[in-house]
Every structure is written in structure tokens, then in C-alpha cells.
Amino acid sequence: MDIFANLLIGLQTAGSLTNLLYCFVGVFLGTAIGVLPGLGPTATIAILLPITFTMGPENALIMLAGIYYGAQYGGSTTAILVNLPGEPSSVVTAIDGYQMARKGRAGVALSTAAISSFIAGTIATLLIALFAPILGEVALKFGPAEYFSLLSLGLVAALVLAHGSLLQAFGTVIVGLLLGLIGPDVNSGVQRFTFGITGMQDGISFVIVAMGVFGLGEIVANLGDESGRSVSDGAISKMLPNREDIRRMAAPIIRGTALGSLLGILPGGGAMLASFASYTVEKKLSKFPDEFGKGAIEGVAGPEAANNAGAQAAFIPMLTLGVPSNSIMALIIGAMIIQGIQPGPSVMIEQPALFWGVIVSMWIGNLMLLVLNLPMIGLWVRMIGIPYHFLFPAILVFCAIGAFSLSNSTFDVFLLAAFGVVGYVLRKLDCEPAPLLLGFILGPMMEENLRRALMINRGDASVLFTRPISCALLVGAIALLVMVLLPSIRARRDVAFQEE
Structure with missing residues (x-):
């Protein structure tokens, strides 16, 4: 009965008029930035972080969560219509989705993506509601030693699953750790690594780092690589799949949801891994393997279910343990810290309305995506054609205003520019x-x-x-690091990421 009482608390929170509005704004923005290749939810959430100062905790987290899973849907729209994935997790959807569009089945492909995402999102939300309290109860038994070991394991897993060179990923993690040391000492309050600069006496703001590295860095990088966009010529007429389509997509949706729910918890991009895994599984299990790459509906249904379930499953370690499984979860944890909330299992007990409100809002947001986005396909198609060089000046101004508003300091604006250069160089x-x-x-x-x-x-x-849980987590982190350093596994990892 506790689960129903908790969901009722969440429904009362998420169902308020204000939170419904913020949920709508989140999923609408998420879809829009998913449709616009190059911006992405990470940069958008980073840019919007200053706004959360003026919002309540529930409002902020519901909106930011909506941006995240809304972007998963928006990315599939461009993948199907333009063969240009708006999100990395939509790369697989482009393979068969675009071929369906070229055959005049763009509407069916889009509705398949929407239906798959809604079903997967609904099931993933239920799984979060069922398993988050159990994980939270276990986490309450953690002491400082266990938390250090858990955070170490999360960091190592993110390092191992990061794209590109393992050495480069290790180097960027070290840089991040060193930047986190700037400012007053945790215990004594003594200044560290500030070099006498007044603007860094309180440390470097998380918002500045996020907006610079992800916001400005992404913008500048995309200016030099603005891909041409040509929308599929196939008319979008018939939207609903027929009985045969439904029969073929039912099992892939279930399998994709299961894969996404399992892999989404992994640090470093579980939603993307889930979509690739789902496509591979469906191709092996399909009775029509020759159709894959030529417009197989299973190649849209499975990966779309997987990436949406994976996106929502990523909230489990973030909400219950305070450990981000990817950069977007790290940004949302940053938003919680901005609101004065200490991430971790105590959130579930101390602020149940916030915890369960965010969970219930995910289902409401997925329903909004299903009801609103299919009729708005025409709007998204027109947005795809907006040249990127028209968008970036407004985004730059918005970032600069956000940075200055943090402490009314021009130093923060220069620091933002410096981290923008860092993001571009990376x-x-x-x-x-x-x-x-x-x-x-x-x-x-x-x-x-x-x-x-x-x-x-x-x-x-x-x-x-000497503490069993701490020891097990540390041994897991060491074992994971040793395994990936083995030549055979490392070579296989590099090949897998090159294929992606």
C-alpha cells in the first residue's frame, strides 16, 4: 500500500497547475532542442541552470527532467525525416526510420517512435516507483566509507564507458577533480588553488563550468560543422500503424524497454548503449532480418523504446544514491545543490513530495509527448530548416546574462568564456x-x-x-578498471565505439 500512497503524493505534486505547466515547458523545449541537431539536452539544461535560482525545487526538477526525456523523442523526429539524429541515442533509429520515410511511411515511423517511447516511459516510471524505495533503504545503511567507494565506482564506470580514448577520458576526469578542489577547504575553510583571485574564493560555480564546457563549447563546435539538412520528400499522410505493424512492433517494444531499463542505470550513456543493443537483438530475432536497413519497423520500435526507458532509468541512481549516471544527471544534481538539497537517499524521506512528484511527472510528461507532438509534426519539420548561425547569437547572450546573474560579477563572464574555449578544445x-x-x-x-x-x-x-559493502564496491571499481585495460577488451571497446 505504501507505493500507492507515495504515488498519490507524487500525483498531488505533479498534478498542480504550476507543475503541469513546467512539465509541458520541459517536454516542449526538450522536443524542440532534440529536433535541432547540434544543441542537445546537455547544453540546454546547462544554459537554463541560472533560471532555476528563481524556481521552486519541484518546478526546476520537473522541467529539467522533461527536457531530458523530451529530447529523446525530438531526436527521433530528425532521424526519421532528415536522416540526421538530433541525439546520439537516435542514431540507430535513423537506419530504418529514414528508409521508411523514403518509402512514404514517415507518418507510421513517427507514430511508432511516439508509441514505443510512451509505452517504454510508462513501464520505466513504474519500475522506478517500485525499485527506488528498495534501493533507497539500502543506501540509508551507507556510511562515509561506503559513499566514497560508491562514488569511486560510479566515476570509474563513467570513465570506462566514455567515448574515445581511455587515456583522454582519464585525463579529463583528473582535470574535473582538480577544478573541484578550488576554493575553501571542506573542513578548515582555508583557501586552496585560488592564486589570490577574489572571484574564485568560493570556488568555481558548477553553473559556469556546465554552461561553458557544454553550452558555449557545443555552440562554437557546431558553427564550424553545420550539416546541410534536407527533409524527406515523402508526404506525411497516414500516421497510424496497421494491424501487421502493431503485431511486428509489440515484442520489440517490450524487449527494448527491458534492455533500456537495465542498461540505463549504467554510467556514461546507458540510453545510447541500450538503443544499439536493442537494434542488434531485434535483427538477430527477427523473422525478416533482410529488411533491416531497408525500413524494418522493428528497427524503429525497439531502439526507441530502449532509449526512452534508458533515459528514465538513469534517474534511479541519481534520485536514490545521489550518483549521476551521465552528464545530464550531473547537471540535475547540480540543480538540486543550487536549491539547497543534498542529493542522496535522504531526499526520499525528507522531501517525499519532491521525490515522488518528479517520478509521477515523468509519466505525465510522456503522455504530453504522445498527445501533443504528433499533431505538431509540421512545426518540427519547419524548425529543422532553421540555420544554426541564426540561433547561436541569442544563445550566447543568454549564457552571458546567466553567468553574470550568478553573483553580478564580470569575472564569471570571462570564466564562462574560458570554459567555452576548454569545451571547444576538448x-x-x-x-x-x-x-x-x-x-x-x-x-x-x-x-x-x-x-x-x-x-x-x-x-x-x-x-x-574492512567494511564489507565499501570493500565490495572498491573491488568492483578496481576490477572494472583492470578489465578494460586488458589489451583484448580494450581493443573490443575501441571498435564498438568506432562503429557507433
């Missing part, structure tokens, strides 16, 4: 910037928990290995 060097942000977020939390564990045990570091 992309030019093929370094994924997400590990830097994860290191920046998790570093201070790791330091605080490590020092608390050592202080409680009078400086004895063996506590990390």
Missing part, C-alpha cells in the same frame, strides 16, 4: 567533456566522504576495505 581533440563534469561534481563529494571516514576512524584508511 571536442577538437575528440575528448568527451562529460567525464570532466562528472569529476567536477563527484570530486568534492568523494573528498568530503573520504575525510569523514578517516576522521571517524582516526586516520585508519583500512576502514575502506
